[in-house]
Structures are given as structure tokens and as C-alpha cells.
Amino acid sequence: MAKIENVIVYKFGGASVKDASAVRHISKILKSSPRPLIVVISAMGKITNALEEVVNAYFDHHQLPVNEAFQRVRNFHQSMVDDLMKTNTSFQKQLNELLDALWKRLEQEPSLNYDFEYDQIVSFGEVISTAIVSGYLNQEGILNKWVDIRPVLKTNDVYRDAGIDWPLSTRFIKATFSFVDTNLYITQGFIGSTQNNLTTTLGREGSDYSAAILGHVMDASHVTIWKDVAGVLNADPRWYPNAVKLDEISYWEAIELTYFGAQVIHPKTLKPLQNKLIPLHVKSFINSNASGTIIKHIDNEKILMPVFILKQNQIFVTISPRDFSFIMEDNLSDIFATFSQFRVKMNLMQNSALNFSACIDTNRNVDSLYIALKKRYTVRYNEDVELITIRHYNEDAIGQMTDNKEVIDSQITRKTARFVMISSPWRLGSDRGGI
Numbered sequence: 415m416a417k418i419e420n421v422i423v424y425k426f427g428g429a430s431v432k433d434a435s436a437v438r439h440i441s442k443i444l445k446s447s448p449r450p451l452i453v454v455i456s457a458m459g460k461i462t463n464a465l466e467e468v469v470n471a472y473f474d475h476h477q478l479p480v481n482e483a484f485q486r487v488r489n490f491h492q493s494m495v496d497d498l499m500k501t502n503t504s505f506q507k508q509l510n511e512l513l514d515a516l517w518k519r520l521e522q523e524p525s526l527n528y529d530f531e532y533d534q535i536v537s538f539g540e541v542i543s544t545a546i547v548s549g550y551l552n553q554e555g556i557l558n559k560w561v562d563i564r565p566v567l568k569t570n571d572v573y574r575d576a577g578i579d580w581p582l583s584t585r586f587i588k589a590t591f592s593f594v595d596t597n598l599y600i601t602q603g604f605i606g607s608t609q610n611n612l613t614t615t616l617g618r619e620g621s622d623y624s625a626a627i628l629g630h631v632m633d634a635s636h637v638t639i640w641k642d643v644a645g646v647l648n649a650d651p652r653w654y655p656n657a658v659k660l661d662e663i664s665y666w667e668a669i670e671l672t673y674f675g676a677q678v679i680h681p682k683t684l685k686p687l688q689n690k691l692i693p694l695h696v697k698s699f700i701n702s703n704a705s706g707t708i709i710k711h712i713d714n715e716k717i718l719m720p721v722f723i724l725k726q727n728q729i730f731v732t733i734s735p736r737d738f739s740f741i742m743e744d745n746l747s748d749i750f751a752t753f754s755q756f757r758v759k760m761n762l763m764q765n766s767a768l769n770f771s772a773c774i775d776t777n778r779n780v781d782s783l784y785i786a787l788k789k790r791y792t793v794r795y796n797e798d799v800e801l802i803t804i805r806h807y808n809e810d811a812i813g814q815m816t817d818n819k820e821v822i823d824s825q826i827t828r829k830t831a832r833f834v835m836i837s838s839p840w841r842l843g844s845d846r847g848g849i
């Protein structure tokens with residue numbers, strides 16, 4: 415198959431399709447965007463959270479809440495279509511079909527596999543949002559082709575955190591995005607399917623990753639992810655009022671920032687792009703002509719300012735062998751295996767002779783993790799702590815982050831300082847408050 419030159423991949427997240435005026439705004443951006451173009455779109459607004467409520471009600475057999483939770487999802491999309499649709503367009507029909515399919519699924523008994531049920535239900539968010547946006551764009555004369563990415567993006571069957579089957583996906587992506595009969599495709603982020611065509615998801619916020627996969631396979635000239643911020647800033651502006659934009663950063667630095675939890679880019683996004691040296695642009699969909707941030711290969715990068723990454727709602731858990739054996743040789747692999755079994759990710763790790771400590775996200779498997787660990791270890795934990803990471807720290811930056819805070823653990827390396835602290839409101843001289 416001949417390589418198609420100059421393909422561009424755009425990704426719009428939930429915030430950029432959160433209401434009808436946002437969709438209209440995207441159509442303006444797309445009208446004047448270069449082609450050939452593949453556009454990846456997430457579920458609208460907070461619909462993934464709303465669908466998670468549907469899953470929980472369904473899985474726990476709460477008939478009434480299932481109906482209520484479903485109606486919330488239905489009403490949101492219906493009002494979107496009511497607002498966007500002129501007469502005689504077909505996306506109302508498509509919406510009805512999709513909502514019917516979702517409701518039919520909810521009328522059946524769930525299997526015993528929560529993660530599987532989750533993916534089958536939550537994926538409707540992206541399918542519906544792309545159907546609406548594609549229909550709207552066609553109505554407005556921005557002709558495009560809607561692609562269901564599920565038969566194209568093949569994955570393993572690790573539901574809720576599916577891994578990509580690269581050889582199969584490469585084949586199907588190249589065959590599907592041929593640009594023979596269109597110069598604009600609209601497709602979903604976040605979702606894929608197994609070899610048996612069962613829907614999977616790539617993990618929360620995974621649409622950035624989907625865009626990177628498409629960019630990699632199509633040898634895109636660049637990938638742009640459109641956000642509600644000016645680009646990658648030196649901190650999340652929701653809690654750090656004086657955040658400033660980084661004009662360009664290296665893949666290396668960006669991977670470090672996302673690894674430490676900078677929420678602006680999904681951590682898996684950068685590898686497929688770095689591997690083919692495809693630049694990633696992070697731009698504001700509000701101010702679409704502004705320059706944003708470019709992530710690319712840079713030799714001898716100099717980042718002059720500290721970058722702050724805050725992770726809230728953390729648990730700091732400390733594990734000690736009951737028999738006073740050393741944590742290192744005897745127990746570490748067992749502890750890692752147990753965390754991995756319950757799919758609890760560690761955001762920071764630390765050990766001494768007899769203790770292993772980790773900072774973890776609060777999630778629904780944590781209680782099961784504790785039960786499993788307590789068979790062999792003493793387990794202690796602090797709930798509701800926060801983890802702050804300062805890349806390129808200096809004394810001032812450390813003071814700014816830790817003054818008046820109760821630090822319970824710290825880790826300082828050449829480029830990075832990390833502190834686990836008891837949560838308390840952030841007062842950084844702004845009226846915006848904490849998040």
C-alpha cells in the first residue's frame with residue numbers, strides 16, 4: 415500500500431465537545447484545517463463519568479438507578495442533537511439506534527466480569543459523540559467519513575486497559591484510512607476491539623493515545639491534541655494560578671512529565687510518536703491560532719523553570735513483612751505481583767530494610783489489595799494525601815510547595831523532587847482556590 419503523504423491527526427477531548435456551541439466551534443476549526451486529516455474525538459463533556467454510573471448501577475443490579483443513569487446519558491445527547499440538527503438530517507436516526515442498542519444491553523443480565531461490562535457500555539460515549547459530530551459536519555458541508563475504529567484498532571482482551579495488537583492494527587488502519595473517497599475521517603479515541611470483535615477500552619483519558627497510534631501508523635506529519643489550555647504549562651492552572659506555557663519540550667521531558675502525572679497528555683501517547691519522530695502539538699481549541707506547545711526531538715534541552723505536578727486523592731501505603739525478613743530480596747517481587755494482580759498502579763515507591771511504601775490512586779480494588787497483602791504483611795496507610803512532583807526544582811519552588819504542608823515522605827533526585835503531603839487547601843495567591 416502506497417504511503418499517503420502529509421496526513422495530519424487531530425484529537426478533540428471531552429471538553430472540546432461539551433455542548434452544542436463547542437461542536438460548532440470545532441466545525442469552524444475543521445473548515446479551514448489542512449487535509450488529508452483524521453480527527454479523533456472523545457465522549458462529550460463528562461459522559462464517560464455518566465456512563466460509569468450506568469455500569470455501576472447495572473453491575474450491582476440496581477434497576478431503578480440504571481434507568482435514571484441511562485436517561486441522563488440519553489437526555490444529554492438528545493439535547494445536543496436538538497440544538498445542532500436542522501431538518502432532514504440523519505444523525506437523529508443514528509442516535510436512536512445507538513441508544514436503543516445501549517438500552518438493550520442494559521436489559522440483559524451482566525456477566526461476572528466487571529471490566530468487560532464496563533468496556534461494552536462506556537464505549538458508547540465515543541461512538542455516539544463521533545456520530546453526532548460527523549453528522550453535524552456533513553450537514554454543514556464539511557464532508558467527512560465516519561469510521562468505527564473498533565474493527566480497526568485491534569487489542570488484547572485486558573478490558574479497561576487493553577494493549578494494542580500492533581501488527582493487526584497497522585494492517586487495518588492502513589486499509590481503512592486510504593483517503594480514496596474522502597479527505598477527512600471522523601473516528602473515536604479510547605476504544606478498540608479484541609480478535610473476537612469484543613469492544614475494549616485503552617484506559618481513562620486514552621484518546622490521546624489513540625491519536626498517537628493513528629499518527630504512528632499513518633506516518634503523520636504531525637499530531638495535534640486540542641485542549642482547553644494554551645498548551646503544556648509548567649503546572650495545572652486549575653490549582654496553580656501563575657502557570658506559564660512551555661513553547662517546546664523534548665519527547666524525553668514530556669514522557670517524564672506524563673509519567674509523574676501531568677494530566678494534560680495521556681502517558682502512553684508519546685512513545686509511538688517519538689519512535690517515528692512525529693511532532694506532537696498541544697494547542698488551545700479556544701484560541702486555535704495561538705502557537706501552543708510543540709513536543710519534538712531536542713538535543714541538549716534547557717528547561718529554565720520548575721514544573722509542578724500535583725496528584726490528589728492518593729493513599730500512602732506502607733507494607734512490612736510480619737517475620738522481619740528484609741523487604742528487598744524476599745518480598746519485593748511478591749508485593750509487585752499483588753499490586754499488578756489488582757491493577758493498582760504505584761505513583762511513587764520507597765523502601766527501607768523492613769518497609770516498602772507506595773503512593774497509589776484511590777480506586778475500587780484497593781480494599782481487595784489490602785486483604786491480599788495482609789495475609790503476609792502488616793499494612794498501614796494514610797488516606798487523602800497528595801503527591802507533588804517538582805521537575806527542575808530549586809529551593810524557592812520547594813518552599814512554595816511544601817510551606818505550611820505536613821510532609822510525610824520525600825524523594826529527591828538530581829532533576830526531580832517529590833513530596834507526599836497531608837491534603838490541605840492550596841493557597842497560592844489566587845482567588846481560584848484548590849481543585
Ligand code: ADP
Binds near residue numbers: 619
Ligand atoms: P481532554 O479534553 O483532552 O480530555 P484533559 O482535561 O484530559 O483534556 O486535559 C486538559 C487539562 O489538563 C487542562 O484543563 C488542565 O487543567 C490539565 N492540566 C494538568 N496539568 C497540566 C499542564 N502541565 N499543562 C496544561 N494543562 C494541564
Ligand code: ASP
Binds near residue numbers: 462463604
Ligand atoms: N472518554 C474517555 C475518558 O473520559 C477517553 C478520553 O476522553 O480520552 O476517559
Ligand code: MG
Binds near residue numbers: 456
Ligand atoms: Mg479527557
